[in-house]
Amino acid sequence: MNAILPIRRPLTVILANPRGFCAGVDRAIQIVERAIQKYGAPVYVRHEIVHNHHVVARLRELGAVFVEELHECPDDRPVVFSAHGVPKSAPAEAERRNMFYLDATCPLVSKVHLDAERHHMAGREIVLIGHAGHPEVDGTLGQLPDGAIKLVETVGDVAFVQVSDPDKLAFVTQTTLSMDDTADIITALKARFPNIVGPHGRDICYATTNRQEAIKTLSPGCDLVLVVGSSTSSNSQRLVEVAMKAGAQDAKLIDDADMIQPAWFEGVSRLGLSAGASAPEVLVEGVLDWLAARFDLSISTEETARETVIFKLPRVLVEETAAQ
Structure with a gap:
């Protein structure tokens, strides 16, 4: 039966x-894969290339070695900077040691870095809305001298922001935040500092x-x-x-x-x-x-939307692929 x-x-x-x-993650993973294909293993990656355990494990099997700082990398092997971005001290150290490096920073994170630099050059203090300790936040803080950027995590933090001149102030944000929570923080910043300058468009990707x-x-x-x-x-x-x-x-x-x-x-x-x-x-x-x-x-x-964004790979990796 x-x-x-x-x-x-x-x-x-x-x-x-x-x-x-997303396009930034896809680009970062391809950079590691193609670097291993071109230069052989191991290829070192400063921090997890993206925040996913399965992606990191697969790339490790292919020959990627993940480290937190450049002092863990030998001088004679390629190193990739993660999609989250790095402080300026990282490429500066790599160049000092004559290391070959590839920057997999998401172009939308790079835009935040450029906005922060632009505001700094204009004489503005900068408020960064983000989560302390996140590598993207560490990378953005590391674009400018210590103290040039003040980190705000919550609406409550806004009341404690101390600035030299409230009329020379700008804000940027981490790209992966909640839209609604970030909007509340921006509203609080504008209420306290009416002349604060925001990014062209928005930073949340x-x-x-x-x-x-x-x-x-x-x-x-x-x-x-x-x-x-x-x-x-x-x-x-x-x-x-x-x-x-x-x-x-x-x-x-x-x-x-x-x-x-x-x-x-x-x-x-x-x-x-x-x-x-x-x-x-x-x-x-x-x-x-x-x-x-x-x-x-x-x-x-x-x-709710269709995505067609594609970010270009570093030329050195594209040219190698075309030649094969």
Whole structure:
């Protein structure tokens, strides 16, 4: 007699789009891959190239060696600076030691660096909205002399900002912050310093903005939202926060399908699913496979934007590829 298979409970899954890799992350990963292809292993990378454990592990298998500071690198091997950006002291040290280096800093982070320098040259003190200790923040602080940039993390911090001249003040922001939280901080800064100067356009990157808008749209009515991304990823953490503020009953950050706990799905009939800008799509597919093995899935996509941005690779890597 054939065994009667249990009837799987239905589950509606709404996929956020855009999700996953952004142009800056894709460019940074390609830089490491092509550097290993061209120069052989090992290729050293200062800090994790992007904040995703799976990406870092795969690149390590290919021959990347991840370090925190340049003193851990030999002089005769290539070094790649991560997508988060580095203080000016890093390329200066590399040049002093005659090291060959490739800069994988996201062009949108580089824009923040240039804005900070422009304001500094104009005689303005600078407020940086960001999270202390994040490598992008450390890189931005390191673009200018000590004390030239003041870090603000919360609306409450604004009241304690001390400046020499409130009429010569500007602000820049970390690119991976929550849009809504950052807007509140900017409002507080403008209330206290009416003549503060902001960036041309906005500093929070298009990919962060798009992913937050997508998850904000799908979260109302969701019993649970899963965000695929590593705990070290600022933009992934922000997606969880945005989902909760937008109306999701619960939201969780997971590295991959292995982190999912069946108990989370008690009473869940509508699930939202997204991924941070440094999370590869294969991890999202793994989550869908996990769900399909346990539920009768109905999958739809909530698309709020289409991304066509591509950032150019360093010329030395492109020319080598063309010659092969």
